[in-house]
Amino acid sequence: MASTWKRDFASGLIVLAPLLVTVIVLLWLYNRLKAVPIAIEPEPLRVAVTIVVFILLVFAVGYLMRTALGALLEDAIDDLMNQLPGLRVVYNASKMAAETALTGTDELQAPVKLETWNGMRMTAFLTGKSTDDGRDVLFLPTAPNITTGFVVEVEPEDYTKTDERVEDALTRILSAGFGESEESVIQVDVEDIADEEDATGTESN
Numbered sequence: 112m113a114s115t116w117k118r119d120f121a122s123g124l125i126v127l128a129p130l131l132v133t134v135i136v137l138l139w140l141y142n143r144l145k146a147v148p149i150a151i152e153p154e155p156l157r158v159a160v161t162i163v164v165f166i167l168l169v170f171a172v173g174y175l176m177r178t179a180l181g182a183l184l185e186d187a188i189d190d191l192m193n194q195l196p197g198l199r200v201v202y203n204a205s206k207m208a209a210e211t212a213l214t215g216t217d218e219l220q221a222p223v224k225l226e227t228w229n230g231m232r233m234t235a236f237l238t239g240k241s242t243d244d245g246r247d248v249l250f251l252p253t254a255p256n257i258t259t260g261f262v263v264e265v266e267p268e269d270y271t272k273t274d275e276r277v278e279d280a281l282t283r284i285l286s287a288g289f290g291e292s293e294e295s296v297i298q299v300d301v302e303d304i305a306d307e308e309d310a311t312g313t314e315s316n
Contacts, residue, residue: 141158144157144158144161144162145157145158147161149161220236220237220238220239220277221236221237221272221273221275221277222234222235222236222237222273222275222276222277222280223235223236223237223249223270223271223272223273224270224271224273225249225251225263225265225269225270225271226269226270226271233251234251234252234280234283234284235249235250235251235252235263235270236249236250236251236252236277236280237249238250238262242264245266245267246264246265246266246267247264247265247266247267247270248262248263248264249262249263249264249265249270250262251263252281252284253284254284254285254287254288255284255285255286255287257281257284257285
């Protein structure tokens, strides 16, 4: 019984917590946007105009980055920020987090099981890259923050491929192990029912 309500609470928290955070972020953005000094009334129209201008600016910068000039500009910005003590850490961390969040899971290939020490297994992802000596490059994310982790180089026989989807593996990591796929939930429920039937049968006998 205790494990059931704990599982229900964790499942509910997994659903509601991201929604609550999303609402808080949207309210924060709305309050910041409505404070932009643009002589437009009413307030919702001013926010809409600010969003449109920002989106156009993002597209313009994105188009510029696809050109040779954009690549040179990005390298120049990276070099400049990396010359600033302290700020370079914030800049590089923010850039890495943005790239990870916005590019999604397209660059992550099949998840694998990597045995670290004493029989302990951890979830890693193939990157499709390999070293000159034939080792495969894996990304080993941390939980629950997948924007950090380790890049490891291992022999192909040192990890095990699975049939798990990238999304399912990331869900388990992001939820700190509480996330469950549909198959695992069904399996647990069937086992619980079987245990209850066995207990009922034993009591009746």
